[in-house]
Amino acid sequence: MVTLDFKTLTVPVGILRILEVIFTCITFSLVASAYYTTNSFWAWCMFTWCFCFCVTIFILVLELTSLNSKLPISWDDFTTSFAMLATLMVLTASLLYSIIFTCSGCGRQIAACVISFLTFILYAVEVGLTRAKPGEISGFLSTVPGLLKVLEAFVACIIFICLDFTIYSTHPGLQWCVAVYSICFIFALLVIILTIGRLLSRFPAPFNKVLIACNVLAVLMYITAVIIWPVYSFRDRQRPNSCPVICPWNIIIVVSFLTCVNLIAYIVDTVYSFKLVFFTTQT
Structure with missing residues (x-):
């Protein structure tokens, strides 16, 4: 039976993930509407924002429907490691896009960079919230050594x-x-x-x-x-x-x-x- 747990959307981590979905969607929409290029770095940036958008929605849906508890994986380790990975990927994409593809008169590109950096901050805050605190019993990837492994x-x-x-x-x-x-x-x-x-x-x-x-x-x-x-x-x-x-x-x-x-x-x-x-x- 699928049970809806709306509390997952109202807790701080849930709110952060909703904002992450919105911000990544805005970012790749602005970039796509600006112009298209076959440059590999442009493709990497677009992949990063689309990948983080899709996986974050996937996490929200599974936690909302309580299906995450039925998966044969360590859910806390998965979400924490993904938040760390998304933090690094979005930071890299933000730097690359701002250095290579922006100019003083590129309004959409500048707006995309600003929102992308805000998205990076959101994912970094999520890592801080989901990271294991001293004395807590948690999975390995929620600890500092585990996050360093992702890095x-x-x-x-x-x-x-x-x-x-x-x-x-x-x-x-x-x-x-x-x-x-x-x-x-x-x-x-x-x-x-x-x-x-x-x-x-x-x-x-x-x-x-x-x-x-x-x-x-x-x-x-x-x-x-x-x-x-x-x-x-x-x-x-x-x-x-x-x-x-x-x-x-x-x-x-x-x-x-x-x-x-x-x-x-x-x-x-x-x-x-x-x-x-x-x-x-x-x-």
Whole structure:
């Protein structure tokens, strides 16, 4: 039996999700009405707003009809991880669209950027509301280490999008960096899938300690990538005189920056996980 629970729409999180649906709808409507282009970054921005719009409606409908309790997944982990993912995706889309596709006389594009940044704030507030507070019993993805796993996987995806095969294919050092991004991404994605699918209890080893060991290994691997990627990428390569926003030189800088971001994320993840396992457990 399907039972309607209208309280899910009146609680703070429900109100936030309704606003998110409205704002994402307005954003992609303004962008679509401005002009259409086959540019991959424009397509990414449109996909982001449409994807967040559809999934947020999906969450609202399932919670309104109480069907979320019948799904064989950890619903709290799913909604929290999606809110974190949507926060990162909308922030990226807002920055890309405002940098590449707006101008001083582009009224619709500017309005879309403003509403998109407001949508980012809404999703960020939702993450803050759904995140597990100290002392609460909740799923792993609702904790800081779990949210960091979503961040790490997302940053790795952006790195993959920016990678140019012609740059790293001839350098073993750069190929090692790509291997670092891939291995760490697979592990982060595996943790997310196991958590949402409620499969952590079947893990054949102490999950928390395995997680710390893998985080330490990821930190060491990313330290090498932070050093090797810029050394080999910029060797014998000078910045061209004509370098627009999207050019190989700038893409290399973006990958270098995102590598540092993920290194910091893994360090914080390791420290926080170590604190939760060895200090919180003892107390």
